[in-house]
Amino acid sequence: xxxxxxxxxxxxxxxxxxxxxxxxxxxxxxxxxxxxxxxxxxxxxxxxxxxxxxxxxxxxxxxxxxxxxxxxxxxxxxxxxxxxxxxxxxxxxxxxxxxxxxxxxxxxxxxxxxxxxxxxxxxxxxxxxxxxxxxxxxxxxxxxxxxxxxxxxxxxxxxxxxxxxxxxxxxxxxxxxxxxxxxxxxxxxxx
Numbered sequence: 001x002x003x004x005x006x007x008x009x010x011x012x013x014x015x016x017x018x019x020x021x022x023x024x025x026x027x028x029x030x031x032x033x034x035x036x037x038x039x040x041x042x043x044x045x046x047x048x049x050x051x052x053x054x055x056x057x058x059x060x061x062x063x064x065x066x067x068x069x070x071x072x073x074x075x076x077x078x079x080x081x082x083x084x085x086x087x088x089x090x091x092x093x094x095x096x097x098x099x100x101x102x103x104x105x106x107x108x109x110x111x112x113x114x115x116x117x118x119x120x121x122x123x124x125x126x127x128x129x130x131x132x133x134x135x136x137x138x139x140x141x142x143x144x145x146x147x148x149x150x151x152x153x154x155x156x157x158x159x160x161x162x163x164x165x166x167x168x169x170x171x172x173x174x175x176x177x178x179x180x181x182x183x184x185x186x187x188x189x190x191x
Contacts, residue, residue: 059087061139065148066119073129073156078122080137080148082115088142090115095122097135101150105138115139127155 066079078095094110096103103109110122124135133155137148174186 060143060146061086061090061093061115061141063093063137063139063146063148065137065151067151068124068135068153071153071155071157072127074125074127076124076127076135076153076155078110078124078135078137079119080122080139081119082117082139085117085139086141086143086146090139090141093120093137093139095124095135095137096147097124097133099131099133101134102147103134103136103150104147105140105145109138129156131155 061082062084064081064083066081068076068078070077078097080093080095082090082093091114092105092111093115094112096105096107096109098107108126110124112120112122120137122137127133131154132152134150134152136150138145140146174188176184176186178184
């Protein structure tokens, strides 16, 4: 997705999935922007739009991130939403964290067990006061593990810092943090 007609300023890429897509059926994707929930005139430019019906059985769960709360010098509460189970039941979900970006379940993590659609919270423990952390929710099914967007915080300091270039998909909206630190949203509409 580009912010200019010359396609020189990329604001990220977007992958959307249409469940039950039909072969030889026409779909129209129109970008629409929201800036912190306020509509305003904006146009987007799309390049390399691909729609396929590959029958790929490897569909990961879709997980979205909400900011952690109750950040202390040693603990925090992580919040996430399982927005889509993917191809099979979610067998594990929770939060993972590390001192480097994009933590995985191989790093420190919680495991809340099997999961279903909806919001969840998870207790992040064992933090060191003053240490910078990246954290994100995850959900695992038979196809693998899906992750939400990163959040960045410092143990003992309650503020969440947005990371430039981070994005997340929430239902039909794509959320993106631009180079200016502002959050932008693009909504896809199935016609």
